[in-house]
Amino acid sequence: MNKQLSISTLPLLGSGVHTPQYDLATTECGIVHIGPGAFHRAHQAYYTEKALAYGGDWRIHGVSMRSGTLKKALANQDNLYALCVVDNEPETHVIGAIKTLSTLAEDRDEVIAALASKKTKIVTLTVTEKGYCLNAQGHLDTEHADIKADLVDPDTPISAVGLLVKALKLRKQAGYADITIISCDNVSDNGKKLQKAVTEFATKTDETLGQWIAENIAFPCTMVDSITPATDDSFKAQVSTTLGLDDNWPIQREAFTQWVIEDTFSGPRPQWDKVGVTFTRDVxxxxxxxxxxxxxxxxxxxxxxxxxxxxxxxxxxxxxxxxxxxxxxxxxxxxxxxxxxxxxxxxxxxxxxxxxxxxxxxxxxxxxxxxxxxxxxxxxxxxxxxxxxxxxxxxxxxxxxxxxxxxxxxxxxxxxxxxxxxxxxxxxxxxxxxxxxxxxxxxxxxxxxxxxxxxxxxxxxxxxxxxxxxxxxxxxxxxxxxxxxxxxxxxxxxxxxxx
Known part of the structure; x- marks a missing residue:
């Protein structure tokens, strides 16, 4: 039986496996990601992993809205996991970009504290278009069950929109406007749609909060692309052979990957531009x-x-x-x-x-x-x-x-x-x-x-x-x-x- 992938077992990996090129012990989080599914782990976390080699406290605090499955799967391997690039010339990377994993239902105080923290400068999301809770006219769907619940009790949000508004309210109170919220969902004008949902929700709870968000917080549009096949038992067995270590939840993707981000930010960002991310005025x-x-x-x-x-x-x-x-x-x-x-x-x-x-x-x-x-x-x-x-x-x-x-x-x-x-x-x-x-x-x-x-x-x-x-x-x-x-x-x- 193989040992488990973890920080302590990284030295056991073969020379052909790419490993983190930064100090895992001292590098802190600067990003909170909502919805850390396979695509995020193969895409945004991969780009962030590469950018971390250029410095900065840009590790990721991943937040699952409901499921604690990923948190449990990676708990005993220090949240490390293998990413296999599947092509004629395959590559295997151990990704350390995700430092912390939380579940909103179980770790609400921790999640809100991370979003409101002065250290957090970026929030990224992959929650699918449904998570924006917009109606057919493109406005906040106030009849959506989660939105209705959050408008009644905005301090205990259950939607991604409500969670962001709660965090931005705390940041407004603390004077921390230097945060950028980046939708990474495969939705046209995703930043504009997310901004619409957040500002309309905020305005319904506090008109001055909605105005502050509109004036201070950037929601850049993005375009993301890469195919990420599902993980099955045969793939896990293959990864264990490659690593010589067990990984509870490795992931795979094709070699092609693309991330285009509108070049409008409220604060600092990782050096994504040095690792293949395209910044543009026109996504x-x-x-x-x-x-x-x-x-x-x-x-x-x-x-x-x-x-x-x-x-x-x-x-x-x-x-x-x-x-x-x-x-x-x-x-x-x-x-x-x-x-x-x-x-x-x-x-x-x-x-x-x-x-x-x-x-x-x-x-x-x-x-x-x-x-x-x-x-x-x-x-x-x-x-x-x-x-x-x-x-x-x-x-x-x-x-x-x-x-x-x-x-x-x-x-x-x-x-x-x-x-x-x-x-x-x-x-x-x-x-x-x-x-x-x-x-x-x-x-x-x-x-x-x-x-x-x-x-x-x-x-x-x-x-x-x-x-x-x-x-x-x-x-x-x-x-x-x-x-x-x-x-x-x-x-x-x-x-x-x-x-």
Whole structure:
């Protein structure tokens, strides 16, 4: 049996494992993070770990809102854990950035004290969009159960929003305005949304507090990106072999990682800029690039790949003609839609995205990417189509993804399989109403003005999509008959042709 990973056993690690390059005994906390899940530990904590080598008391006090599972798992290993970068050239890092772990339900006084401490200069959050407690209009949802409870008893908050307001009230009283609150959730305009929730909650409890927060506390927007697969027993066993020590909760991620932060802070920050974090005045451009280049091709891969029996992103991108489709889609229709940006090489970013897809060590299921198509496609593909129509650029390959979604819906409904989508019932009923005839269903789907808006009456767009439906159907039928792999692959060439 291996010994447990801990500060005392670090000297037992092999030379190939990266270890903390700062003094774990003397380096204090300057960051409180709310929601220390796998993504935070693989992403923000990793960047902070690297920045700690440049000095400063920037270790992290992690706060779970409800679950004490992580706190218990890492308690006997001094909160150290292994991060494995999964790629053709794998790396293993022991992360020491998280100094303390607390659970709000169990350690309320400790958590509030840390947030209110003069030493704390940064608060980061990964609480998902639900944790912001906003309504459909983008304002604080005063009917949310947690918000209602916190407005009645603001000194014993149970929501992340209420917790932040409680801490900021104490900081206002003490005169500690030099704190920056950074949302790291995968939400557009995340900083603005978090600021809205916090200031509106504060104003309802104390109007002067709301005004003080609005005038003094920065909530920068961010863009975050990296795939973090779940930890299972086989991965834990693999890590134990690599370390020669046991780790109760190691994590893994792909090699690619990105963190873009709006360059507006209320106080000091770690030297994140020296370890790969991008600071910018305009995060929205990075968000738009990610949405179109990464998410747009992801959805296209999901629907085209699924149509031809592929299960994972790696399998789909490993099919030569699908890879060529994605490459052409990026170079001819997506990247040109984004215009110019100083300091951000869009073509290199696009190449990096394709390289990510080619990582055979990451099992990213197309079925999961295909979820919620009616909600994702408008942002991932349709906005790009709109811009290209206005600029008189091609929409040919973009429409391939839309057509593949139409066939995806039809095939799911015909097989009586659940379509994971908010419009599941409507989509299934539409398919049944045309007796699963693909062209007829595609016409009905394209007429959904709640999804396609003005594109639902754009004849050129509709003709292009319907033509792609026919081409995909023809390929699908031939694909099912062909036995020779090379012949099958050649059938995808039609996807690259003009409509």
């Amino acid at each position: 929205s451009f990075f968000e738009k690039a990610k949405l179109r280049i990464l998410n747009g091709t992801h959805s296209t891969l999901a629907y085209v790949g699924t149509l031809f029996g592929k299960e994972t992103v790696y399998q789909a991108i490993s099919t030569p003609a699908i890879k060529q489709l994605i490459a052409n889609l990026l170079s001819e229709e997506i990247v040109p839609s984004l215009g110019e940006s100083s300091g951000f090489d869009l073509n290199q970013y696009a190449q990096d995205i394709v390289k990510r897809y080619e990582n055979q060590h990451i099992r990213h299921l197309l079925s999961q990417i295909a979820w919620d198509g009616s909600q994702k496609i408008p942002f991932r593909l349709l906005d790009t189509i709109r811009d290209n129509i206005k600029a008189k650029r091609s929409i040919n390959l973009l429409c391939t993804g839309v057509a593949a979604w139409c066939l995806f819906v039809n095939n799911k409904a015909a097989r009586n399989e659940t379509i994971t989508d908010p419009l599941d019932t409507l989509l299934t009923d539409l398919a049944k109403s045309v007796e699963f005839e693909p062209q007829a269903l595609a016409k009905k789907l394209l007429a959904l003005d709640t999804m396609f808006a003005e594109l639902s009456v754009n004849e050129s767009f509709k003709r292009t999509v319907l033509d792609k439906v026919d081409k995909l159907l023809a390929i699908e039928k031939q694909f099912a008959r062909e036995q020779d792999t090379q012949e099958r692959v050649s059938l995808f060439d039609v996807l690259k042709g003009d409509a």
